[in-house]
Amino acid sequence: MDNQMIIRLDKKADFLAMDNMKKHKAIALFSGGLDSILTVKWMQKCGYAVHPVFFRAPYFKAERALQSADKNGIELEVVDISPEHIQLLSSSAYGFGRRLNPCIDCHGLMFRKAGELLAARDADYLISGEVLGQRPKSQRRDALDSVRRLSGLKDLIVRPLSQLLLPETKPVREGWIDRTHLLAINGRGRSVQHRLAQELGVMDYPSPAGGCLLTDRNYCLRLQDLIDNQELTLENLELLGNGRHFRLAKDLKLIVGRDEQDNLALENEFQNGIRLQARDYMGPLGLLVGRRPEPAELKLALQIFMSFHTKVPARAAVQMQNFIHGLPQETPWETESGKASQDVVKTYHISYN
Ligand code: SF4
Known part of the structure; x- marks a missing residue:
């Protein structure tokens, strides 16, 4: 996606706080990193209701995410998933990354836990800041699909930053989200995200490393x-x-x-x-x-x-x-x-x- 496309979408987003778009609410998986900030800010700017949640465990504590949310005007709920996550350390279905990070199972678990919150938070679908191809193991196309399957909610997941490159799911099919608000960011480069950050006024975000001690x-x-x-x-x-x-x-x-x-x-x-x-x-x-x-x-x-x-x-x-x-x-x-x-x-x- 080039800069022009962001600008085009941005202009469109300015007048899209339409009533029908506010009827459905998303729970956002929020890590505190740039991609999750952009996802929340972009969807909010497009007029959608978003409820960001940070899932904590002993090796990813909430302080960094809370600071990052605060600096960017994002209200954040913190939910402890320690007992379930600790189980993944000894029984990860998809194995580990470079160290003891079971990223695919971890994302699957987070989506599943977010799904359990849908009714209580009056929300309808789930979004996250995953970008296709950004991480060599956990954000490949097949890995994103494994995460969807593990979550048990595969038709309710939307990845707004890359969704145009992924299979369509119910929130788009049913018109809860306008397709023109979805982006097509792909790969390991960060330049598109940095431009989008500028356009959304996101100035303060943590460096990519340091969020999860399992790495x-x-x-x-x-x-x-x-x-x-x-x-x-x-x-x-x-x-x-x-x-x-x-x-x-x-x-x-x-x-x-x-x-x-x-x-x-x-x-x-x-x-x-x-x-x-x-x-x-x-x-x-x-x-x-x-x-x-x-x-x-x-x-x-x-x-x-x-x-x-x-x-x-x-x-x-x-x-x-x-x-x-x-x-x-x-x-x-x-x-x-x-x-x-x-x-x-x-x-x-x-x-x-
Ligand atoms: S780096 Fe840590 S928090 Fe992130 S997906 Fe992997 S295990 Fe989960």
Whole structure:
């Protein structure tokens, strides 16, 4: 699609807030990325009612999407699909992308969950910002078709940015959407999207990378460690995106915050285990999660934890406190600890770095 075509459609869109077009409402799958912003803004500009939804799981949290929606004047509903999505990590029908990202099953699940919301949101069909050919595996023509089949709602899905190149579905057939409002963007280039962004006044959008941790190399190493140790629980996954992680034993891990933001995120998600904090020094938060440590394991954990306290000369007191279901238990207790060597730290660190 060239620039002229966008302009032509844009002019048409200016006078198309017609009554019959407002009778049907779309639920939009919103990721916070440029294509999903353009899809929502374009359809709204053409006069259609759109209800954008972000589906969250522990490895794609809502903050980025909420910020992106806010900056672009989009009202967003957030729906948690963690339990269903975690299942995909062990039973993905279409397999994984470059890392542990089951993109085809993930999109199928999101459409299915969006479909379950149709009646409650008084909506009739589903839209998304997928662009034909944009991603080598998950946005090929056959992959888009697999997503439609997985969703169980294949006749109700419209991809406005590429729909002119895809099979027609009910919302177009029945005239809920005017065909001239649909676009034919195709391929990996981004220039058409950037021009459309300019025309729609979309100035602020996040970079394409960074939305889903299932495509992050180090995160996936930590995730694989959870899978290998049969610890794939929601509680463990909520802690996995922040901090440095150390595997001390099969069912025992140490997590150490990297910075203040990490500490805050870990503190918010921490439910069960032992919380570690240097008594007299500012520094990272430590969490021991899993079973109760043996004395030698606790000693090792404290030494690794203290090695991230640059201001501690050699030894210092560490305060510990048990937490159950996010609540502190008995009075904190403390002990002195030295630091582990860098070799020991590396041995237990779950990281490629
Ligand atoms: S990158 Fe992540 S959020 Fe996006 S489709 Fe793949 S698994 Fe789902």
